Amino acid sequence: MGLRAGINTYAYVKDNPESFNDPTGLLAASTWGCDGQGNYVTFVIDTDPCTSDCTKAHEQQHIADAKAKWGSELCRNKPKGYIPTAPEDALPGYNWAYKHATECRAYRVEDACLAKMEGKCGCKDAAHARRYSALEGIDSNCNGT
Numbered sequence: 001m002g003l004r005a006g007i008n009t010y011a012y013v014k015d016n017p018e019s020f021n022d023p024t025g026l027l028a029a030s031t032w033g034c035d036g037q038g039n040y041v042t043f044v045i046d047t048d049p050c051t052s053d054c055t056k057a058h059e060q061q062h063i064a065d066a067k068a069k070w071g072s073e074l075c076r077n078k079p080k081g082y083i084p085t086a087p088e089d090a091l092p093g094y095n096w097a098y099k100h101a102t103e104c105r106a107y108r109v110e111d112a113c114l115a116k117m118e119g120k121c122g123c124k125d126a127a128h129a130r131r132y133s134a135l136e137g138i139d140s141n142c143n144g145t
């Protein structure tokens, strides 16, 4: 993928291996990557106030897992929008087991967040609907990891 100025989120997300088992497609529109200043950052497209914080929490878990596994250096000298886990980089240890383990944790964090949002005024339906896909994500990623 080309690294142009600014972010072409769609192009990046298409190439994001972490969207490979995203049952909603909604999370595929959100991801994490580099902020252009050496730090990790979330890119959250979800604008629903009932669910966007939970989508962000999901992506933040991926950042926490990446930091735990590879440290904080993956974004050093990388442009804004760069995704360190993109396949072209063949990041050591970024394998099937890791992908499922990080998705498992991310969906659990997301689901716990959505469960709280269900109790917030005006968010019951939206948060509940999203919990179905979060639970699907848990189901498809947490077995055997």
Ligand SMILES: [Zn+2]
Residues within 6 Å of the ligand: 018, 027, 058, 062, 102, 103, 106
């Ligand atoms: Zn994810």
